[in-house]
Amino acid sequence: MQPVKTSEIDNKIRFVSHEIRNHISVCDMYSQIIKKYLEKDGYKNPSVLNALNCISQSLQIISMNVTDLKSVNVNEPVEIDFKTSAEKSVELSKAYVEDKDIEFDVFIKNTVKIKIDENRFMSCIVNIIKNAIESIEIRGKISVIGEVRDNCAVLKISNNGKPVPIDKQNKIFDCGYTSKQSGSGYGLYICKKYLNSQNADIELVKSNKNETTFKITVSL
Template sequence: GEFGKLIKAFNTMAAQLKKNSAELASLEREVAWKEMAKQVAHEIKNPLTPMKLSVQHLKAAYRDKSEKFGEIFEKVTDTIINQIETLGRISSEFSNVAKMPKLNLQTIKLEECIRKATDLFDHENIKIEILGEIDDLKVNADEDQLKRSIINLIRNSIQANSSNVIIKVSDDKDEVSIDISDDGSGIPSENQDKIFELNFTTKTGGMGLGLSMAKRFMESIDGNLFLVKSDSNGTTFRIKLRKAEDG
């Protein structure tokens, strides 16, 4: 009777919902894989330009028989080896467990980490200045991830046609603030609340992917990354990290 029809309709609806749920889960997995692939591609692409420019600089020094060839050779090869090791870690982790590298938290010297990141841009058309008393500052972080976050922010500045980047470090008792400011074209106001979304991109490149990953990394170590300001005079991002106990 009517009750039987109701039961049948309910069972049909339950089966359809189960099917829809499975389809949605499958779609979410597919989207997640696509997002992960984009992230990995973005992470791999970042070091390639400075590596190429470093090799070109080395070739020019060799061709011109530069007196500083030995010094240039050491610096360029150190940079390339460092980046190849980073790329290798990303690749092997992605192949083995299909996720970005696990955090390797340790006490790191902030100045060394920042300089390793900025050294990659030595041969690019950007002036980078580091301000603040940072000689003895130490933070608890994953050095590779923090370095990649800083590289992403500088790369975004270059994409915004910046010619100058200032990295200002401030010691705030238990925390360290790192302000990364540029003189680029800025982020349009209508886009500023979207920049940390995973799939947000701008016309000049994949800003959102790197920023999304950087923000998630900072939050995972009890830190933060946020936009301080952005207008036609430039953009400032702030990284906040907890100081190491002996920092």
């Protein structure tokens, strides 16, 4: 087989990004139209409105990733509210619960403005909560506790699902490490990379049969 030329890959990235962008716009436009009609008809179901907001937010994250693919992402991080973004991320990740019985306990004690790319920050939290959901077989609990202290905004995400074996705990941030049949092993690697590029970090605090906890620290 002939090796694929760099220019061919470049073109392919450009064309695929273009098509993805077109369809992001279609989904975004129609979800806004649905929202407008629901508001006009006085439909006030908060779960439906929350779902539409989550779709818009996810489309923004997809869009950021497509821009990254073209290496022209020049978005300067703007100041965002720590508590609001953390709470929005929890809502986004609930899409992965499906038919499991998972109790969410979310408590963000205080807040602060943080200078970080919001889409990247949110996609890290979504990755961690998605893993937490996947570690719970049928029934369990996920807690998201936030606090601002000592010049840092700290978010701890815990679950009581199946733990990470002790001999694997130093491998989980490696690119491609996965213990799942359909996993790619990119989630935690991307989280660490995104956060480290923005004055922030993520670590596994503990993982045992009672609890697994990840901690995100954003320096102020």
